[in-house]
Amino acid sequence: MRRLSRRGLAEGPRRGKPGGAIDRPPAGAYTLRMTEIEEKLAHLIRAVDDLSEVIARQDREIDWLRARVQILLEREAARQEDGEGSVTVGDTRPPHY
Secondary structure, three states: OOEEOOOOOEEOOOOOOOOOOOOOOOHHHHHHHHHHHHHHHHHHHHHHHHHHHHHHHHHHHHHHHHHHHHHHHHHHHHHHHHOOOOOOOOOOOOOOO
């Protein structure tokens, strides 16, 4: 069974080569793995930047649409105040008859 030493390192029987040596990947493997991680990080940073641009554009569009809806609401309220918004209901004949 392996125990942790005061430094937090595992002690006890080790797996690997006879004599307690541990199999470690060659130094080049660490460099290759680090390069892969850096590439993934670069892609993720690019994706975050792209998404940030999309969100900013959508925010501008939402602001424009809100302003447009407000204009339309004000226009409709003014039209209803003027009485132009009457609707023909049921059996009422339109005025051109």
